[in-house]
Amino acid sequence: MHWEIEITLFIVLILVALISLAVRNLLTAVVTLTVFSFAAALLYVVMGAIDVGFTEAVVGGGITGVLMVVLIFKTSRRSSD
Amino acid sequence: MKSNEDNPITTLISSIVAPFILLFGMYIIVHGHYSPGGGFQGGTMLAASVILIRLVLGSEVGQLQFNSTWGTPLGSLGVLIYFGTGLAAVFFGGTFLNYHFLPIAQEASMKRSLGILFVEIGVGLAVMAILIAVYDDLLGEEPDA
Amino acid sequence: MKYINYFILLVFLFLLIYASTGLPNRGDLDSVVNRDRSPSGTQNASSYYIRNAYKDTHTPNMVTAVLADYRSYDTLGEETVILTAGLICFLLLRRRRKDDEE
Numbered sequence: 001m002h003w004e005i006e007i008t009l010f011i012v013l014i015l016v017a018l019i020s021l022a023v024r025n026l027l028t029a030v031v032t033l034t035v036f037s038f039a040a041a042l043l044y045v046v047m048g049a050i051d052v053g054f055t056e057a058v059v060g061g062g063i064t065g066v067l068m069v070v071l072i073f074k075t076s077r078r079s080s081d
Numbered sequence: 082m083k084s085n086e087d088n089p090i091t092t093l094i095s096s097i098v099a100p101f102i103l104l105f106g107m108y109i110i111v112h113g114h115y116s117p118g119g120g121f122q123g124g125t126m127l128a129a130s131v132i133l134i135r136l137v138l139g140s141e142v143g144q145l146q147f148n149s150t151w152g153t154p155l156g157s158l159g160v161l162i163y164f165g166t167g168l169a170a171v172f173f174g175g176t177f178l179n180y181h182f183l184p185i186a187q188e189a190s191m192k193r194s195l196g197i198l199f200v201e202i203g204v205g206l207a208v209m210a211i212l213i214a215v216y217d218d219l220l221g222e223e224p225d226a
Numbered sequence: 227m228k229y230i231n232y233f234i235l236l237v238f239l240f241l242l243i244y245a246s247t248g249l250p251n252r253g254d255l256d257s258v259v260n261r262d263r264s265p266s267g268t269q270n271a272s273s274y275y276i277r278n279a280y281k282d283t284h285t286p287n288m289v290t291a292v293l294a295d296y297r298s299y300d301t302l303g304e305e306t307v308i309l310t311a312g313l314i315c316f317l318l319l320r321r322r323r324k325d326d327e328e
Binding site: 050055062063 | 117118119121122125126128129132136212215216219220221
Binding site: 115117 | 282283315
């Protein structure tokens with residue numbers, strides 16, 4: 001039904017996941033992970049699971065990003081490998 | 082987190098937006114019967130509002146809003162509300178978490194609806210307090226406790 | 227090492243694509259989980275919820291009714307997990323004043 005939107009979101013999902021794996025700056029990795037969970041939330045909403053999408057957007061896009069940024073400020077900013 | 086510089090834009094925008102996020106979180110908790118939402122999502126939004134104030138305005142203002150010593154007790158209180166709702170049903174002759182036996186003078190389906198509301202409030206309180214407590218513990222800045 | 231990582235990723239990609247071909251289509255009314263009766267002839271739980279959720283709990287949102295009423299043990303366990311995570315962060319990460327002075 002909405003297969004064009006879904007294909008676009010899947011492509012964005014995979015691209016953002018690969019970027020967050022490959023990038024060396026951990027702050028960029030956190031931002032791309034936030035984008036990843038936002039795309040996942042949109043995907044859930046398109047699939048019809050509005051509750052799951054809502055939870056994913058609030059938790060993955062809001063709280064997890066903040067907590068990971070706090071952790072980066074407490075430790076180091078560069079990836080070691 | 083210490084704010085390094087007082088940026089007027091972030092200060093203004095976050096102090097305007099944060100009360101609305103708080104209100105929306107409460108709306109989501111209470112309105113979970115009729116629309117997508119519920120205790121977990123609403124509690125997370127309440128925590129997001131408090132953490133936004135802490136991030137932008139600094140820990141001193143954040144402590145005035147929500148003292149970091151409240152986190153774990155409020156989280157335990159939320160779980161106790163949930164557990165107490167189930168236990169009240171046991172005391173009034175039912176099984177655990179069977180809201181049909183709650184001592185409310187309503188018809189049966191409304192009793193269950195109100196039981197769901199109590200449970201959602203407990204979940205929301207617990208999730209909000211625990212998320213703020215985790216943030217405070219990660220930051221490690223304890224005020225004079 | 228890096229090539230081994232990408233090789234494992236590719237293997238899992240093809241494994242997942244192969245597995246997804248065996249799944250029923252989304253919203254397929256003829257798949258087993260969406261039927262009114264299970265293969266053994268008893269009524270499925272989901273069809274019971276759809277029929278009786280509003281009658282039992284006076285709650286139009288069926289997801290909330292299932293999460294907080296029919297499956298409330300599950301939600302209680304979930305909340306206990308969250309509380310345990312918070313307590314562990316409290317015990318591990320919070321510094322006491324005495325340790326700083328020593």
